[in-house]
Amino acid sequence: MVSKKYLVYMAHSNVNFRRAELESLADLCGLDIDFSTYDEESPFFVVDLPDDAQASRWIRRSVLCKALYEYWGEGKNLQELHESIKSQPFHEHYKQLYRQDSFKFQFETYRGSTRANRVEQIETFAYLGLQGKIDMKRPDQIYTIVEEYRPLAENVGSTIPERMFFGRLVQRSDRHAMEVYDLKKRPYKGTTSFEAELSLVSANIAQVKPGSLMYDPFAGTGSFLSAGGHYGALVLGSDIDGKMIRGRGAAYDISSNFKYYGESVQFIDVLTMDFTHNSIRSNLKFDTILCDPPYGIREGIKVLGADNLEKYVGKEDVELYGKKSFLHRDYIPAKKSYSLDNLLDNLLQYASERLTIGGRLAFWMPTANDENVETMIPLHFCLELKYNCVQEFNKWSRRLLVYENRGPDFNGQDNTGTKRAVSNFRERYFTNFNR
Ligand SMILES: C[S@@+](CC[C@H](N)C(=O)[O-])C[C@H]1O[C@@H](n2cnc3c(N)ncnc32)[C@H](O)[C@@H]1O
Known part of the structure; x- marks a missing residue:
């Protein structure tokens, strides 16, 4: 050559x-x-x-x-x-x-x-x-x-x-896209918004392609959706917290950002949905899943359900103004605590089923530096771990994990169901890292 x-x-x-x-x-x-x-x-x-x-x-x-x-x-x-x-x-x-x-x-x-x-x-x-x-x-x-x-x-x-x-x-x-997507200039943002540089880099390492389909299951204020849209993907998001994606009654929401960037055509929609009770039809395949799952730093990880189920037994049929209460738009369903390990297991399993073969899953995972414990990276037998890129802070770090879906024949290492976190990250974030 x-x-x-x-x-x-x-x-x-x-x-x-x-x-x-x-x-x-x-x-x-x-x-x-x-x-x-x-x-x-x-x-x-x-x-x-x-x-x-x-x-x-x-x-x-x-x-x-x-x-x-x-x-x-x-x-x-x-x-x-x-x-x-x-x-x-x-x-x-x-x-x-x-x-x-x-x-x-x-x-x-x-x-x-x-x-x-x-x-x-x-x-x-x-x-x-x-x-x-x-x-x-x-x-x-x-x-x-x-x-x-x-x-x-x-x-x-x-x-x-x-x-x-x-x-x-x-x-x-x-x-120069870092300037364009700079959070300071973004119409809709929040405390969870992800900085421009690394969200764009994440989209590049996740190989977001023009005309492809990208999903962020923990969309929040939509930082990764914007990054995916910038590189030409059609983007779909979901979040358990409807207030996040609707913009808490403010004038701006995730779609305002797409308008601001002149990329509305890339934006499919965002759904209020618990990722672990996923309602996206199972034969829809994504080319990329890119996200920043909840770590339980600001609030504990929650999924639909109830820690004390007995409290709710028999209440499913309660009616309000002639309509089942759960059919009202402002109905807030009960939630229960969930572990990061389980959520990441769910994410890897979902990616193995819903990504095209060769499609990439990329997500951010926090790790603590305060204890000399090796971080256990989630592994799934269908997914090949391509990158594990660490961003160091003073007492903690986070890493971008990137996997390629190789299908069931890949037969890779699997540690699903293992307890990976040594102790609660949220607790340690507030007690140890900030001193
Ligand atoms: C770290 S934030 C993501 C922030 C997002 N990247 C942004 O740009 O704002 C995690 C998000 O996951 C959402 N979340 C928490 N539990 C969830 C669940 N079970 N299903 C779907 N979303 C969930 C939270 O509401 C939060 O918005």
Whole structure:
């Protein structure tokens, strides 16, 4: 296969999720990428790809990347950079290809900044022989010098880069979507709303596809529905708490967000429904299930039912204004406590039955760091665990678990029915983590 060298420049953010996002998007584009030189610590990844069109398709959706460049060379300083550029086998070819195009130069800096005169630096590239017009607004080509600095100490930046790359911009990423979906600007949000960056990243790792069907069974204020809609899925949600999805009598609800983003066409609806008493017809298949299940942090986990059933016996037929009370719109059914272990077992089982083969289940799960106990990841024999990406906080962490439905023949490891949580997460959140 003929290929070209490209430079992927990543954001220094949610580092533990970067590779999972890149791999998932590559897989979505049918690209077979060699990650053997990928370095978890570095924001740079030099990689061979077939051509610009395929490279663009790969990075266009990424949130944790900043941009992708056609690779022209690299060095420890400007002089080494020039030597590297001139020594590349593709150097003369590239020079000819873009010689007449309008262009501009730009700089990107990672963890530092220089006092060097940028105009003088640009002039050192005269040997490229660019003959097109300089166009700062809409150039045909943007040549970029990406500099990496090593901070001298914590909060003390360096002014001398330790590495420089030079490349031609091929594709900017979708990182600007973080601004668009920023919770501060969102019309309808609540205390459970999930931040924009990681909800978009979750949708990428869950491989939400345009025109596919995505379901969030714990929709809350609809953060993941918005992220799924952004990547073109038709999205359906449900939540046990009708007030959440109706917007607590306020002027805004989940559908207002879709209108605000100009994506109403992606939004199917949200249903008030207990996930464990799921009423979605069983032959409807989803391509993706993406959610943030209740952890019982703010309130205990509840499902329909009653802890003290005897209290309700014989009351099913109570009538109010000539109608069975449970048929009234404002009827609030009794609920009983439920464990996170059981809820996650239900979620994995549901995903194994309702996801298309190859479809992904992605959900967030909290874990405590305060005890030295290994976290037991829920496993189901039909689901292949693809990613377990951890986001660390001070005394607790949460992880995004991503599974692919491989069907019953997969015969994977299964720990359904096991007590995984060592002790109640809610209790520990309030007593231990906040001190
Ligand atoms: C962590 S929040 C999800 C927040 C959501 N991602 C958002 O953007 O607001 C969990 C949600 O699950 C809902 N929930 C709790 N138990 C449920 C159940 N048994 N069935 C369906 N939803 C449930 C809660 O009402 C809550 O809105």
